Amino acid sequence: MTLTTLLIVAAALIGIGIYGTLSQQSFVMLMMGLELIVNGAMLAAVSFWALSAAGAPEGQLLTIVAMAVMAIEMAMGFALVVAVFRAKQADTTEALDGLKH
Amino acid sequence: MxxxxxxxxxxxxxxxxxxxxxxxxxxxxxxxxxxxxxxxxxxxxxxxxxxxxxxxxxxxxxxxxxxxxxxxxxxxxxxxxGLNPMKMVHQEKVAIGVGVVVFAALSAVAVFGEFPSRPVPEGLQPVVSLGHELLGKSMLVFESAGVTLLATMIAVVMLTSHRGRYGDANHGSQPPGLEPGGDPADKPEETEEGGHHHHHHHHH
Amino acid sequence: MTITLLLASVGTVLLALLVGVYCVTAVDRAVAARITGEPRSPLLLAPLHTAARLWHAPHNETETPDRSAWRLAPVLYLVLAAMGLALVPWSRDFVPVDLTTGIVFWGAIEPLATVLIFLKGWASNAHFPLLGGYRYVSLGLSYILVSMFVLIGVALPAESLQVSAVVEAQSELWNVVRQPLGLPLFLIVGLGVSFWGPLNFVDAEDLHGGAASEEAGRVQLLWGLGRAAMLFAFSAIAASAFLGGWHGPWLPGPVWLMVKTLAVVWMLVALGHYVPRVSPERFLTIAWVILLPLAFLDLAWAGVEALL
Missing domain, CATH: 1.10.287 (Helix Hairpins)
Incomplete structure (x- = not known):
């Protein structure tokens, strides 16, 4: 378990997350891609904190902030999905090709 | 190992x-x-x-x-x-390409980048150190996250509530057509309550 | 040395789990017998008879179930119970897993159990189980918050998230006296996490048995074991968090822990039999409007007490 291997794992998670975010049509699946990106970012942050920053407390703080970001992303995402579905009966990105109605 | x-x-x-x-x-x-x-x-x-x-x-x-x-x-x-096979994707090749490129770029940083090797010191208590940071020097950051979460909750309730001060959330909304430019598909019927409400409104 | 300690820890947890499951079943039958007034003498071996019958019963098959989830969920639920029990200190020196964030870890076990109970309802691909699973999730999301606040309140006087430190901090005064609201609120959480008695929304009678209506044989047996194990692990955590854990005069620590745990088990089982079932929507209102503010109050109380 070296910094390099940890960062490669984080990079793989971020790469898969980006694939999901770009390729998925359904909103909820798209959000899963975003979550996976944040997952990789958190792993990288904790790896740097543990192996390269001599345990500086800001490293852990960064991860806490990332968790808050993830919670906000989820909550706002679901709220928007519900609002859009109510307005347009749409649950895929393709259905939202106009800016108004 | x-x-x-x-x-x-x-x-x-x-x-x-x-x-x-x-x-x-x-x-x-x-x-x-x-x-x-x-x-x-x-x-x-x-x-x-x-x-x-x-x-x-x-x-x-x-x-x-x-x-x-x-x-x-x-x-x-x-x-x-998942009883039927399902694949709901668009621009998949581009997405795979971007994913692979990002992975390769980040891995290259991991492999070729030079990072100082400063592991966590022996006696460090991670939980204590995190707690002192959260409620000490970085309290502003931590509390901002808290306030942002509160704002998110309020925004979420607002976005998802059926009715606002001025009427139904989906008033005047149109579902997209089955084909581009076609008739709205599966338009939700006016609810009994909604129609009643309108009726009253006009009378007064 | 470390190997011996490891084996001792694993052995203790597994043995305690086995004994605990039997005790929960026996206490449950004893309380039921007391209520109905039927004689309880031939009952001592009855849990084992039931287990043997279920072990040999055939498995139920529904149309296109999620097979891996159906079989895995009860096993993982049992594993979660074992992980929870491993956090409990048996004496000053013997704690199977003395995690510095043990209290938070128990807080993580509860939502993970909720996920598995959702899968219990989901996996069989049938109506009543799915309804049961859904109802349970709405319950779970409401009781987890209560549990978190109560547990933070317990950690405050100990100034630590370690379960052993929480027990150590109760050598003078037990938390059940120090924070009188904590234990009653936490007991409700216990009924929820092991879907017991009035909070058994997943296998409820009004849903034709809910998730259990499609279960048979070993899956049913494993869920029965898992529920009892979770109730026991929860009781051990509650005994450590509120009743002083292994602290007590004359007797050695492990005996005191066992006595207190069984006392909590008895309380939970009795609550399960005596408290009537509420409808899920009514419970949601109770959870958010009454229990959650009470949990806030408990936490504020603990904070003020820690400052004084």
């Missing part, structure tokens, strides 16, 4: 495999639980890295989040159980 290394490699493999399965499994519910497995494996790696609080916090955060995710899946998806 030490036990820590073996645990790390197993969990890294599980995290990546489960992360990949999220986007190929047919069942939406399974997809959200695969994502949960990926997060749990990352949490275990964090525990190995001595981030004792963060790893465990990831467990409970993600368990709740993915539970909610699964519920939404069932509500919005046509194929939550």
């Amino acid at each position: 030490s036990a820590v290394d073996i645990t790390f490699f197993i969990n890294a493999a599980v995290a990546i495999f489960a992360g990949w399965r999220v986007f190929v499994t047919d069942s939406m519910v399974r997809a959200s639980f695969f994502l949960l497995i990926s997060f749990l494996a990352v949490g275990v790696i964090m525990l190995l890295l001595a981030a004792v609080y963060l790893g465990v916090a990831l467990f409970f955060m993600m368990a709740v989040e993915m539970m909610v995710m699964a519920l939404f899946m069932v509500m919005f998806m046509m194929n939550p159980a």
Whole structure:
């Protein structure tokens, strides 16, 4: 378990997350891609904190902030999905090709 | 190879495999639980890295989040159980390309970059240090996150509530057509209550 | 040395789990017998008879179930119970897993159990189980918050998230006296996490058995074991968090822990039999409007007490 291997794992998670975010049509699946990106970012942050920053407390703080970001992303995402579905009966990105109605 | 290394490699493999399965499994519910497995494996790696609080916090955060995710899946998806094969993707080749490029670029940084090797000192208590940071020097950051979460809650309630001060949330909305430019598909019927309300409004 | 300690820890947890499951079943039958007034003498072996019958019963098959989830969920639920029990200190020196964030880890076990109970309802691909699973999730999301606040309140006087430190901090005064609201609120959480008695929304009678209506054989047996194990692990955590854990005069620590745990088990089982079932929507209102503010109050109380 070296910094390099940890960062490669984080990079793989971020790469898969980006694939999901770009390729998925359904909103909820798209959000899963975003979550996976944040997952990789958190792993990288904790790896740097543990192996390269001599345990500086800001490293852990960064991860806490990332968790808050993830919670906000989820909550706002679901709220928007519900609002859009109510307005347009749409649950895929393709259905939202106009800016108004 | 030490036990820590073996645990790390197993969990890294599980995290990546489960992360990949999220986007190929047919069942939406399974997809959200695969994502949960990926997060749990990352949490275990964090525990190995001595981030004792963060790893465990990831467990409970993600368990709740993915539970909610699964519920939404069932509500919005046509194929939550994965009984039919399903692939709902667009621009897949581009997406794969970008994913691979990002992975390669970030891995190149990991392999060729030079990072100082300063591991966590022996006597450091990660939880104590995190607590002092959160409620000490970085309290402003921490409290801002809290206030932002509160603002999110208010915004979410506003966005999702059926009715606002001036009427129904979906008043005047149009579902998209089945083909581009076609008639609105499956327009929701005016509810009894809504019509009644309008009637009254005109009379007064 | 470390190997011996490891084996001792694993052995203790597994043995305690086995004994605990039997005790929960026996106490449950004893309380039921007391209520109905039927004789209880031939009952001592009855849990084992039931287990043997279920072990040999055939498995139920529904149309296109989620097979891996159906079989895995009860096993993982049992594993979660074992992980929870491993956090409990048996004496000053013997704690199977002395995690510095043990309290938070128990807080993580509860939502993970909720996920598995959702899968219990989901996996069989049938109506009543799915309804049961859904109802349970809405319950779970409401009781987890209560549990978190109560547990933070317990950690405050100990100034630590370690379960052993929480027990150590109760050598003078037990938390059940120090924070009188904590234990009652936490007991409700216990009924929820092991879906017991009035909070058994997943296997409820009004849903034709809910998730259990499609279960048979070993899956049913494993869920029965898992529920009892979770109730026991929860009781051990509650005994450590509120009743002083292994602290007590004359007797050695493990005996005191066992006595207190069984006392909590008895309380939970009795609550399960005596408290009437509420409808899920009514419970949601109770959870958010009454229990959650009470949990806030408990936490504020603990904070003020820690400052004084």
